[in-house]
Amino acid sequence: MPTTSRSGDRLLAAAALLAAAGALVLGLAVAPEDAVQGSAQRLMYVHVPAAWVAYLAFATVLVCSAAYLLRRDLRWDRYAQAAAELGVGLTALAIGLGMLWGRPVWGVWWTWDARLVTTAVLLLVYLAYLGVRRLADDPQVAARRSAAIGIVAFLNVPLVHFSVVWWRTLHQPPTVLGPDGSPPIDGTMATALAAGVLAFTLAALLVVRRRVAQLDVHRAVEPALGAGPPGGHTPPVITVAPRAGR
């Protein structure tokens, strides 16, 4: 990795760490306890950023997939892959945090609510996207197929976001990004949420940069290693021979 890239990563890591520390203090100590939900509401300061940054990751997949199809440059494909891998983890995290919140507040870990079901479908679709990536040996073929899926899959994101508006759901409607644009949220709580979103966004940028750098290195050494089986690596052939004269 170039030196400028490494120093950029260090700067990003420091900013993410600072934002995470601020978000922790604001979310766990400064923000008041919710009058109805009690302390469980503090999970919103990580649940909502996880969901939003997952949306952002999937939007990145969409943009990079379109850019790949236009330019046929595999670097766009590597950005799409890195963003999808992050988006899948954050969607799973958002579901897990939602379940932890649902048990004390709703009384159940899971219910077949439109928001929950569409989010689970979103997770499965992008898991399938990552699976399709591994089916073709030729990187251009894999990139072309996954770019098409990466574009179509994004249709799920507005479906998840507006599911609480379009259907009658147990999950509450959007608090901040509501259709009328008026946030009915306490100022300190909004600040804690904003700090969480900032920390998640900076950490996501760092992870995607590191993953793309890792994929760049892999791409650079792949020809030397030979074409390996899908999902695996062919180890370099090392020959061992006695020194001449022995």
Place this chain on the structure above:
Amino acid sequence: MSGDLAVVVGYLLTLVVWAGYLWATRLGRSGR
């Protein structure tokens, strides 16, 4: 599960997920 315990578990889970991503994306670790 109480709300307090849910918060502790949730924040720890978040920490583990991010630590996992940072560990998995360190340079020197290959991956497709």
